[in-house]
Amino acid sequence: MQEQDYILFEDYLSGNLDTTEIVAFENRLQNDFEFKDAFEVYKSTSKFLENHIENEEKAETFKTNLETVSSKYFAKEEASKSRLKGINPWYYSLAAAAILVIGFFFTQQFSNPVYEDYANYGTISLTVRGTQSEVLSKAETAFNNHNYKEAEIYFSQILKTDTNNMELQLYKAVSLVELSNYTEADTLFNSIIKSPSVYKNKAIWYLALSKLKQGDNTACINTLKTLPEDSEDYNEAQKLIKKLK
Amino acid sequence: MSQKKIHEDQKYIVGLVENNTFIIQAIYDKFAPKVINYIKQNSGDASSAQDIIQETIITIYNQAIEKDLKLTCPFDAYFFLLCKRKWLNHLKKTGNKEVTINEEVLSKDDDAQELAFETSLFEQQHSLYKDMFGKLGQACKDLLKATFKIKSMEEVAKSLGLTYAYARKKKSLCIGQLTKLIQESPTYKNLKS
Numbered sequence: 001m002q003e004q005d006y007i008l009f010e011d012y013l014s015g016n017l018d019t020t021e022i023v024a025f026e027n028r029l030q031n032d033f034e035f036k037d038a039f040e041v042y043k044s045t046s047k048f049l050e051n052h053i054e055n056e057e058k059a060e061t062f063k064t065n066l067e068t069v070s071s072k073y074f075a076k077e078e079a080s081k082s083r084l085k086g087i088n089p090w091y092y093s094l095a096a097a098a099i100l101v102i103g104f105f106f107t108q109q110f111s112n113p114v115y116e117d118y119a120n121y122g123t124i125s126l127t128v129r130g131t132q133s134e135v136l137s138k139a140e141t142a143f144n145n146h147n148y149k150e151a152e153i154y155f156s157q158i159l160k161t162d163t164n165n166m167e168l169q170l171y172k173a174v175s176l177v178e179l180s181n182y183t184e185a186d187t188l189f190n191s192i193i194k195s196p197s198v199y200k201n202k203a204i205w206y207l208a209l210s211k212l213k214q215g216d217n218t219a220c221i222n223t224l225k226t227l228p229e230d231s232e233d234y235n236e237a238q239k240l241i242k243k244l245k
Numbered sequence: 246m247s248q249k250k251i252h253e254d255q256k257y258i259v260g261l262v263e264n265n266t267f268i269i270q271a272i273y274d275k276f277a278p279k280v281i282n283y284i285k286q287n288s289g290d291a292s293s294a295q296d297i298i299q300e301t302i303i304t305i306y307n308q309a310i311e312k313d314l315k316l317t318c319p320f321d322a323y324f325f326l327l328c329k330r331k332w333l334n335h336l337k338k339t340g341n342k343e344v345t346i347n348e349e350v351l352s353k354d355d356d357a358q359e360l361a362f363e364t365s366l367f368e369q370q371h372s373l374y375k376d377m378f379g380k381l382g383q384a385c386k387d388l389l390k391a392t393f394k395i396k397s398m399e400e401v402a403k404s405l406g407l408t409y410a411y412a413r414k415k416k417s418l419c420i421g422q423l424t425k426l427i428q429e430s431p432t433y434k435n436l437k438s
Binding site: 001003005006007009010011037038041042045046047048049050051052053054055058059061062063065066067069070071073074077078124125167198199202230232 | 253256259260261263264265266267268269270271273274277281291292295298299302303306307310311371374375378389390393394413414416417418420421423424425427428433
């Protein structure tokens with residue numbers, strides 16, 4: 001293709017041709033195979049550049065987050081495997097003793113599941129490389145260190161400007177449960193549940209845990225029952241329902 | 246394609262696009278074990294599985310962002326097929342022998358096969374475009390980056406110290422150059438046939 005062909009492609013795509021020129025262009029597309037081929041590649045190249053360059057930062061953030069989840073997952077995988085490797089026969093008797101102890105605790109728990117058994121929020125990662133705000137990283141640190149009082153303050157502060165951030169609302173609500181501020185927490189959970197957010201099912205699960213902490217087993221069971229079958233915590237929820245009954 | 250019903254597992258795709266940590270974690274918890282097992286049974290280890298899974302998720306992410314990927318089959322089958330293909334390709338490249346391929350046992354889901362095929366095609370195309378973009382001269386790279394970031398050609402011209410007309414012309418010529426590089430590459434000819 002000649003230089004003017006590429007200029008023509010660009011003019012056509014950006015709507016800079018008049019009607020006669022468009023007709024001529026489209027005619028040529030139909031009759032000139034090479035021209036059409038080059039045009040198709042030119043078009044998809046533009047599309048590629050548009051997405052690739054526009055989303056570069058977003059894609060980098062995604063990759064960083066993915067790497068964190070991935071290394072956490074595989075560290076866990078490795079840890080559980082190395083525990084199984086090379087068992088000394090002597091350990092079997094220890095294991096037997098351990099099972100007795102665990103069994104004891106298990107039967108204890110069986111009759112009385114408590115909030116603390118389930119309140120495992122893991123570590124959260126909110127900050128985005130390069131663009132994080134100071135408050136956000138403070139909120140993250142406070143939450144991960146179980147300092148919910150501070151975390152709640154920071155979350156509320158960010159939510160003042162970023163009102164619709166469901167992820168932060170969810171963590172704020174969790175912090176409120178930890179601080180035994182149930183009314184506010186449950187209201188927040190309910191508003192997330194009503195939204196079409198991806199955090200909906202998590203909010204249902206945490207709302208149930210909030211009810212558990214409040215000692216309201218009936219409300220806890222009723223909330224758990226609304227968890228859809230394909231949600232992440234479904235199995236755990238079914239077990240909890242059985243224990244509570 | 247478009248008439249097919251979108252599978253409810255589309256939520257995983259949406260979650261990836263939104264960079265939702267819960268969804269990414271759920272993908273690992275639910276779908277990674279099967280892949281890890283398969284790779285371990287076929288001359289690989291946990292760390293190769295980690296790489297394969299990560300690359301596969303990035304490909305799905307890119308396709309979702311650039312081509313608006315719609316899942317028409319369960320995520321499980323689709324994801325496993327992609328990881329498996331990627332692993333087999335890796336083995337082929339490193340000249341490793343002894344690979345168990347039980348194609349018929351692995352997936353009976355036609356939709357998954359088709360979609361996984363589209364995705365691997367997309368991946369090859371994507372990396373070809375990226376490689377060729379890397380081959381462009383610095384001036385073209387800068388101009389294109391500015392063009393697609395800033396959007397307004399007037400501002401692009403201003404920021405690069407060019408006249409508007411020249412910046413516009415240069416943009417088409419740079420994309421034209423990239424078009425040529427792509428068309429001339431052997432990978433493109435393979436992808437076309």
